[in-house]
Amino acid sequence: MRRRTGRRIAGKSLHVLVLLFFTVALAFPFFWMLIASFKQNVDLYTVENNPFFFHLAPTLTHVKFLFTQTRFVRWLGNTALVGVLVVAITLLLSIPAAYSLVRLTGRWGERLGIAIFLTYLIPPTLLFIPLSRVVAILGLQDSIWSVVLVYPTMTIPFSVWLLMGFFKSIPREIEDAAMVDGLTRFQAFLRLVVPISISGILTVVIFSFTLVTQEFVYALTFISPESNQMVGVGIPIFLVRGDVYYWGSLMAACLIASLPIAILYNSFLDRFIAGFTVGSVK
Amino acid sequence: MSSTRSRVAASGQSPLLGTAMFAPAILYIALLIGVPFVLAVLYAFSDARIGSTTFHFVGLENFRSILASPSFRQALRNSIVFTLVAQAIVIVCSNILSIALEKPFRGRGLIRLMILLPWVAPVSLGTIGWKWILDSIYSVFTWVLVSLHLFKPYSAPMWLGEPHLAMASVILVHCWRLIPFSTVIMLAGRSAIPREIPEAAAIDGAGFWRTLFQINLPMMAPILSVAVLFGIIFTFTDMTVVYILTAGGPFDSTQTLPSLAFATGIQGSDLAAGAAISLFLVPVLIAVAYLMLRVASRSEVV
Numbered sequence: 001m002r003r004r005t006g007r008r009i010a011g012k013s014l015h016v017l018v019l020l021f022f023t024v025a026l027a028f029p030f031f032w033m034l035i036a037s038f039k040q041n042v043d044l045y046t047v048e049n050n051p052f053f054f055h056l057a058p059t060l061t062h063v064k065f066l067f068t069q070t071r072f073v074r075w076l077g078n079t080a081l082v083g084v085l086v087v088a089i090t091l092l093l094s095i096p097a098a099y100s101l102v103r104l105t106g107r108w109g110e111r112l113g114i115a116i117f118l119t120y121l122i123p124p125t126l127l128f129i130p131l132s133r134v135v136a137i138l139g140l141q142d143s144i145w146s147v148v149l150v151y152p153t154m155t156i157p158f159s160v161w162l163l164m165g166f167f168k169s170i171p172r173e174i175e176d177a178a179m180v181d182g183l184t185r186f187q188a189f190l191r192l193v194v195p196i197s198i199s200g201i202l203t204v205v206i207f208s209f210t211l212v213t214q215e216f217v218y219a220l221t222f223i224s225p226e227s228n229q230m231v232g233v234g235i236p237i238f239l240v241r242g243d244v245y246y247w248g249s250l251m252a253a254c255l256i257a258s259l260p261i262a263i264l265y266n267s268f269l270d271r272f273i274a275g276f277t278v279g280s281v282k
Numbered sequence: 283m284s285s286t287r288s289r290v291a292a293s294g295q296s297p298l299l300g301t302a303m304f305a306p307a308i309l310y311i312a313l314l315i316g317v318p319f320v321l322a323v324l325y326a327f328s329d330a331r332i333g334s335t336t337f338h339f340v341g342l343e344n345f346r347s348i349l350a351s352p353s354f355r356q357a358l359r360n361s362i363v364f365t366l367v368a369q370a371i372v373i374v375c376s377n378i379l380s381i382a383l384e385k386p387f388r389g390r391g392l393i394r395l396m397i398l399l400p401w402v403a404p405v406s407l408g409t410i411g412w413k414w415i416l417d418s419i420y421s422v423f424t425w426v427l428v429s430l431h432l433f434k435p436y437s438a439p440m441w442l443g444e445p446h447l448a449m450a451s452v453i454l455v456h457c458w459r460l461i462p463f464s465t466v467i468m469l470a471g472r473s474a475i476p477r478e479i480p481e482a483a484a485i486d487g488a489g490f491w492r493t494l495f496q497i498n499l500p501m502m503a504p505i506l507s508v509a510v511l512f513g514i515i516f517t518f519t520d521m522t523v524v525y526i527l528t529a530g531g532p533f534d535s536t537q538t539l540p541s542l543a544f545a546t547g548i549q550g551s552d553l554a555a556g557a558a559i560s561l562f563l564v565p566v567l568i569a570v571a572y573l574m575l576r577v578a579s580r581s582e583v584v
Contacts, residue, residue, distance in 0.1 A: 018382045019393060022375070026462060027396040029411035030403070032422065036414060044420070047435065051422050097307035104300030112304070114578070118571050119315050123519035125540035126564070129547040129557045130321035131314070133330075153314045156307055185299055214404040216522040217540075221548055232406045236526050247414055254410050258403035265402035266395050273470050 030255065037062055037252035044248060062248030063256075071227055072253055075234035078144050082230065083212040085148045090155040090208045091201065097156075098163035099189055103175075113164050120157035124217040127153075135222050146222040147230065151215065155208040162207070165274070166200030167193065203271040210265045213257070231257050325557035332551040344558040353534045354559065357542040360449070364538060365517040368456040372513055373506075375457070376464035381494075383465065384472055401462035409526040412455050416441035416527075445535035448528050452536050455523050460516060464509045471505030472498070504577050511570050511577075518566050539563055 035051070036044060038058040049055050066072045097116075101109040131150055132141075140146040170193060178188040194201070212230075219230040226238045235253045239246060265272075326344055330337035348354045383394065400408055415422055424438040433439075442448050475498060483493050499506070521540035524530060530537035530545060537545075539562050547556015 015382055018378060022379050022382070022461070023393055023396050026398075026400050026458065029408055029415060029458075030399050032415055033411050047419060047425070050429075051420070051425050093307040093310055096303035100300040100303035104296050104303065109300070109304075112308075114575070116307070116311065118574070119311055121515055121567055121571055121574075122315060122319070123515065123540075123563065123567075125519045125521050125543065126322065126560050126567070127315065127318045129543065129553055129560060130318040130325060132332075132548065133321065133553065134314075134318060150314065152310065156310060160307060185296055210402070214406075216404075216406045216525075217544075220525075221544070232404045236406050236410045245414075247417075247420075250410060251414060254407040258399075258407050261404060262399055262402040263395070266398055269398065269402070269466060270470075273466050 030258065033251040033255040033258075036247055037249075037255055039248060041248065062246070062252045065246070066249040066252050066256075070239060070249065070253075071229070071234060072231075072239075074227055075229050075231040076257065078228065079213055079231040082144050082148055082151065083209045086151045086155060086212050087205050087208045089148075089152045090159050090204060093152065094156050094159040094163055094204065095194065095201065096189075098160045099167050099193060101160070102164050102167040103172075104185075113160065116157050117161040118157075120154075120161070124154070124215070128217050128221045131218070132221050140222070142223055142225050142228060144223070144228055144230075147212075147215070147219055150218050150222070151208075151212055154215070155204075155211055159204040159208060162204055162271075163197070163200055166197045170196055200271075203268055206264060206268045207272060210261055213261050322557045322561060325554050326561050328554050330553040330557075332548075332553055337554070340554075344554050348555055348558055353537060353542060356534050357530075357537040357539050357559070358562065360536060361518055361538040361540075363449070364453055364456060365514055368453050368460065368517050369510060369513050371453070371457045372460045372464050373510065375461050376468055376509070379461065379465045380468035380472060383469060397465065398462045400459045401466075405459060405520075405522050406526055408459065409455055409523050412451070412458075413442070413527055416451055418443055442528050443532055445532060448532060448536045452524055452527055455527060456517050456520070459523070460513050463516075464513055467505060467509040467512075468502065471502040471509075474505070475501050507573065507577050511574050514566070515570055519563055 035054075038060070039054060040056045040059045040061070043049055043054065043056045046055075098113075101113045101116075105112070135141050135146045135150070138149070140149060174192055174196070175185070175188040178192055179185060183191065214232060215230070216232050219233040220237070223229055223233070226234070229238060235250065235257065239250045239253060325337070327339050327341060328337040329340050329343075379397070383390070383397075414420070418440045421438075421441060423441065424433070427433045427438055428435050439447055441451050479501070480493050480497055483497050488496070519540055521538070521544055524536055524538050524541045525544065528536045530541045534542075539559055543556045543560040546559060547553050550556070
């Protein structure tokens with residue numbers, strides 16, 4: 001009996017230890033950003049100082065520098081604008097497509113849906129070279145319109161897939177009844193199916209928006225002027241002047257841009273995971 | 283009779299409307315994924331460069347020259363090593379972590395958010411955080427090692443400046459980023475196992491390890507493979523981590539196929555060679571897509 005209790009306590013402390021280890025290891029870079037953001041430069045760049053403590057009073061200099069001396073706010077604005085436009089394009093194209101593939105096209109619609117999902121696996125690093133030429137031919141290089149055009153290629157496939165899952169779960173009888181009452185198929189779709197699926201649509205909105213904020217390769221390839229950058233490229237590339245790293249403001253920028261996106265994504269995570277694992281869990 | 287017919291008409295297919303509704307999405311995908319993909323293949327067999335609008339086909343010339351280049355062979359080797367090592371570490375760690383997170387406890391929501399941060403925050407920004415942590419002078423690791431008297435001040439290793447340490451750093455950051463993703467997928471897989479099965483096994487005397495290896499892991503096989511397959515894609519095709527952390531250096535020691543394709547095709551203006559390098563991603567993508575389809579169709583049958 002005593003042996004059992006001993007084992008249980010050992011198991012419990014192991015559990016706490018494992019959680020503690022992973023939480024610290026995974027969250028550490030963000031904790032480290034937080035510390036660097038508010039440290040005075042003298043403190044930050046004195047090798048002998050214990051980096052875990054503040055040896056001088058915390059300062060807002062880095063944050064002020066970030067907001068007044070850099071294009072950080074502009075990058076946030078660019079990213080938000082591109083995010084909204086990409087979300088709009090994604091919804092406009094993927095909602096009807098997903099509905100059609102679930103309801104109107106029968107067995108081969110399903111197959112087409114899987115094919116669309118597979119295009120999600122094609123990475124930017126395979127397409128950025130030809131797309132850079134396409135963007136140049138269309139005269140969009142260096143402008144945020146280049147990424148507005150290209151980002152939906154990453155959001156549409158997964159969104160169609162997610163929405164197909166949602167539409168499948170809606171009983172056919174709802175549309176049938178509406179059509180017997182005189183609505184056309186398209187009206188039934190607009191007035192009944194879309195409102196019911198609002199939570200799925202919201203998931204697509206969050207997915208597409210966060211993907212825009214996370215993308216790096218296309219923005220780096222297509223856009224070179226500092227003022228037209230997206231936040232994910234602006235911070236790591238343009239906050240570094242020559243070889244000089246402004247670590248304080250760099251870390252503040254990372255933290256300020258990351259946290260809202262992380263919290264937003266986190267609150268919808270379970271639904272994305274459902275999309276990733278469709279077919280492999282019942 | 284007529285009511286049956288109207289029901290068939292109502293729930294049946296309408297090809298015209300159906301086509302009109304999915305055509306824009308398909309067209310978009312065809313124009314901006316399909317056409318560029320074909321272009322990538324065409325470029326790989328040509329002498330296309332940034333700045334010149336015409337190009338000629340040169341057959342296998344690009345492939346011959348990149349296969350002869352030491353940078354390319356290094357990049358190919360690195361891509362494979364990074365992907366395999368990172369996946370092995372990620373599977374073990376995320377399995378442990380998903381077991382620890384499975385049962386509800388106080389503060390689980392907050393712990394989950396902290397654990398998920400590496401995945402849900404933009405990768406380029408998290409990587410910059412690591413670049414500060416691994417800085418050649420102000421690294422916190424260096425400070426800890428020096429204060430433990432394991433190294434003398436200013437003689438600690440340069441984490442990103444020495445080939446093997448730089449490779450280890452890149453793998454570390456990939457693992458850091460993928461463990462959360464893999465963990466949540468495994469959590470989803472665990473919650474799908476009917477509770478009675480492990481309970482019955484426990485009654486029959488199966489211990490923790492036996493339940494893990496003979497019941498939980500086999501039952502999670504499909505979802506485990508989904509996590510691994512996505513993980514392979516995310517590591518093998520990633521350029522962000524390497525580009526920000528080391529830019530492929532020192533001396534190409536952390537160069538990967540995507541980062542070399544960028545350095546050659548965009549920074550070096552040699553679109554053709556860049557396209558040829560990135561085409562080496564395709565076999566892995568096809569293999570993953572094939573395996574993914576098999577996983578999906580198998581679990582549909584079950």
